[in-house]
Amino acid sequence: MVHKNYSEQDIPVQDDGWWASVLAEEEKRITVPATKAQKAAETEKPSPDWERISLLYRQDEIISLVVTGHNRGGVLVEGGGLNGFVPCSHLLELPTHSEEDCREGYLATYVGRTLRLKVIECVPEEGRLVFSERAARAEAGKRPELFNTIHTGQHLKGEVTNVTEFGVFVDLGGVEGLIHISELSWGRVSHPNQVCKVGQQVDVLVMDVAPERCRIALSLKRLMSNPWQSAQERYPLNSVFPAVITALVPYGAFARLEEGLEGLIHVSEIPIPPNSAIKDVISSGQGVQVRILQVDAARQRLGLSMKLG
Numbered sequence: 001m002v003h004k005n006y007s008e009q010d011i012p013v014q015d016d017g018w019w020a021s022v023l024a025e026e027e028k029r030i031t032v033p034a035t036k037a038q039k040a041a042e043t044e045k046p047s048p049d050w051e052r053i054s055l056l057y058r059q060d061e062i063i064s065l066v067v068t069g070h071n072r073g074g075v076l077v078e079g080g081g082l083n084g085f086v087p088c089s090h091l092l093e094l095p096t097h098s099e100e101d102c103r104e105g106y107l108a109t110y111v112g113r114t115l116r117l118k119v120i121e122c123v124p125e126e127g128r129l130v131f132s133e134r135a136a137r138a139e140a141g142k143r144p145e146l147f148n149t150i151h152t153g154q155h156l157k158g159e160v161t162n163v164t165e166f167g168v169f170v171d172l173g174g175v176e177g178l179i180h181i182s183e184l185s186w187g188r189v190s191h192p193n194q195v196c197k198v199g200q201q202v203d204v205l206v207m208d209v210a211p212e213r214c215r216i217a218l219s220l221k222r223l224m225s226n227p228w229q230s231a232q233e234r235y236p237l238n239s240v241f242p243a244v245i246t247a248l249v250p251y252g253a254f255a256r257l258e259e260g261l262e263g264l265i266h267v268s269e270i271p272i273p274p275n276s277a278i279k280d281v282i283s284s285g286q287g288v289q290v291r292i293l294q295v296d297a298a299r300q301r302l303g304l305s306m307k308l309g
Contacts, residue, residue, distance in 0.1 A: 049081060050124040057119040060143040062136045066114050070107040077115060077131060084129035086117065089162050089169060092133045118143070120214045134161060135214075138174030146175045147211040154206040155223070160196045168196045170204060170218060177216030179204065186221050186228060186260030186300075190247070195220070227261040228297045235292045240308055243290045245282050253282055255290055255304055263302025265290065270306050282306075 056063060065077035065084075074087040088094055094106060121130035135143065150156070150172065158170035158177070167180040179202075184195045196202065208217040235241065235257065243255035243263075252266040272281050282288060294303030 053122050057122045060141045062116055062140050064114050067110040075110045084131050086131045090132035090134050142174040160198050160200045163193050168192050177218040179218045179220050183219035187262045228300050231297050232295045240291050245286045263304040265304045
């Protein structure tokens with residue numbers, strides 16, 4: 001792949017709808033319904049001092065709060081008249097690969113611990129107060145400074161801090177950005193851990209900056225040339241090319257012609273002997289010869305066949 005230079009005009013405009021869709025999974029974790037006991041406890045607490053909270057947010061201060069409970073989305077914290085929520089993706093020590101049951105068990109170990117936190121979301125009209133342990137790694141006041149220097153179209157280096165089902169979080173030196181799963185590769189990505197690992201250094205392109213919500217949208221794939229743009233010319237119909245099987249599915253198999261360019265071999269296009277299954281003929285990682293049946297660059301779809309004659 002060749003690195004591509006992007007100007008701000010080349011970056012698709014990210015509106016509120018785009019933000020809502022790419023962060024839907026994270027929002028679900030943050031807004032996990034409280035248990036009856038948690039709801040009862042909340043009604044006994046005084047209303048938050050939103051003026052004080054807003055000041056903490058604007059000044060990017062670090063505060064210490066105690067973990068009082070948890071649900072599958074994260075931990076509940078309180079102290080000094082404040083109470084709020086820390087999502088799983090903003091906890092420093094939570095294993096990123098843990099499954100649902102294991103994660104809840106690990107979250108239980110947080111109860112009683114004191115965490116250094118920053119306010120990352122403050123929405124009084126929704127009663128929404130979200131904290132981050134990750135954000136508190138940077139010194140107080142660092143976030144506003146960084147948001148003033150980061151802009152759309154900028155190329156940055158960062159460290160992968162968390163890998164979730166919906167994308168990859170990257171530390172940019174004091175603030176974190178998100179590479180949504182759709183921005184990791186021009187090809188098909190089943191899970192972000194196929195592309196990035198925690199601790200990995202990555203080059204990213206800034207797609208959008210929303211300081212008021214502490215959001216930075218990043219892309220990995222847009223630093224690379226889009227293989228689909230010239231796919232139709234490079235892969236003529238009925239021509240034969242080597243490919244690698246990347247996944248078996250009930251209706252066929254996916255095969256990669258090059259990085260970012262995968263196509264489907266429908267089961268009807270795989271020569272399977274009688275009384276046999278797809279897995280008896282091919283396996284993931286196997287090299288095969290395929291014939292080009294269809295190239296739909298606009299929809300990023302490629303039809304392939306293992307029937308070469």
